[in-house]
Amino acid sequence: MKLVIDHVSKSYKGNVWGLKDFSLELGPGILGLLGPNGAGKSTLMRILATITRATEGTITWDGVDIAKSPDSIRSVLGYLPQDFGVYPNLNAVEFLEYMAAIKGVDGKAVKRRIDELLEVVNLADARSRPLGGYSGGMKQRIGIAQALLNDPGLLIVDEPTVGLDPEERVRFRNLLSDLSGDRIVILSTHIVSDVEAIASDIALINKGELLMHATPEDLLRSVEDKVWEWVVPGTALPDVKRQFLVSGTIRKSDGVQVRVVSDAQPVPKAGAVSPTLEDAYLRLISSHRGGSA
Numbered sequence: 001m002k003l004v005i006d007h008v009s010k011s012y013k014g015n016v017w018g019l020k021d022f023s024l025e026l027g028p029g030i031l032g033l034l035g036p037n038g039a040g041k042s043t044l045m046r047i048l049a050t051i052t053r054a055t056e057g058t059i060t061w062d063g064v065d066i067a068k069s070p071d072s073i074r075s076v077l078g079y080l081p082q083d084f085g086v087y088p089n090l091n092a093v094e095f096l097e098y099m100a101a102i103k104g105v106d107g108k109a110v111k112r113r114i115d116e117l118l119e120v121v122n123l124a125d126a127r128s129r130p131l132g133g134y135s136g137g138m139k140q141r142i143g144i145a146q147a148l149l150n151d152p153g154l155l156i157v158d159e160p161t162v163g164l165d166p167e168e169r170v171r172f173r174n175l176l177s178d179l180s181g182d183r184i185v186i187l188s189t190h191i192v193s194d195v196e197a198i199a200s201d202i203a204l205i206n207k208g209e210l211l212m213h214a215t216p217e218d219l220l221r222s223v224e225d226k227v228w229e230w231v232v233p234g235t236a237l238p239d240v241k242r243q244f245l246v247s248g249t250i251r252k253s254d255g256v257q258v259r260v261v262s263d264a265q266p267v268p269k270a271g272a273v274s275p276t277l278e279d280a281y282l283r284l285i286s287s288h289r290g291g292s293a
């Protein structure tokens with residue numbers, strides 16, 4: 001099971017590049033595809049799902065070129081797009097039966113598969129309720145269930161936690177983690193905490209380019225001894241933000257505690273603290289923009 005993305009670029013009308021010379025090799029595990037809005041995440045997902053084509057470069061699934069043989073990847077693909085819409089009048093079972101028919105999933109096994117999936121995504125009790133009454137998190141979970149109908153080797157999930165409350169977010173994250181097993185899962189997001197706990201690798205993307213592909217541990221190491229905290233008066237905050245890469249602020253009784261990512265100690269009273277993935281993400285994105293780090 002191997003997905004190879006080799007020097008892929010995608011240009012849109014008006015000389016906008018959705019992806020630029022993007023290369024990545026993946027095996028089983030969860031890839032967190034992390035990047036700000038407009039970075040090119042959805043473009044990559046849509047090319048992988050064979051909804052659109054790359055302008056340059058090739059993508060192979062187990063050695064087969066997906067542009068030449070789109071069925072090779074479609075047969076193993078599960079896809080939850082960013083703007084996944086449900087049919088509000090169908091209940092969960094009717095919706096999944098409909099999606100199974102569209103995907104050509106075999107008739108006899110379908111009912112059992114739907115029962116299994118409703119258990120997996122924890123919607124068995126809501127199976128007969130119209131989807132129009134589902135919460136955002138429930139809709140995303142039924143979206144995952146439809147993506148799993150064909151037991152996909154490649155599961156692509158585009159910005160799945162947008163609009164979910166914190167509890168739904170955690171539940172969704174745990175569900176993806178349980179599902180990883182022997183498949184390639186690609187989870188795109190601009191929220192670091194979505195991938196922090198579950199990704200086996202992280203790919204950072206910005207302006208269509210791959211900035212880094214590494215394990216979460218390696219990313220953390222990239223900011224070791226580079227994260228600092230100290231307390232400043234509230235009035236000094238704008239200055240600190242101009243001078244340094246601020247990754248967080250906390251109001252305190254004696255001022256504002258600032259968290260800064262900097263190679264050298266920013267001021268004598270700043271103390272070094274343990275880094276997080278958010279710090280590493282900010283540093284890479286900011287240096288790609290040409291900002292201070």
Ligand SMILES: Nc1ncnc2c1ncn2[C@@H]1O[C@H](COP(=O)(O)OP(=O)(O)OP(=O)(O)O)[C@@H](O)[C@H]1O
Nearest residue numbers: 012013016017018036037038039040041042043044
């Ligand atoms: N159909 C299109 N026509 C023209 N430009 C496009 C089209 N789709 C995407 N783009 C542009 O390509 C770039 C990458 O967009 P893309 O949607 O892939 O990013 P993203 O990382 O998924 O962002 P978001 O999280 O905001 O969806 C952006 O500059 C975007 O404006």
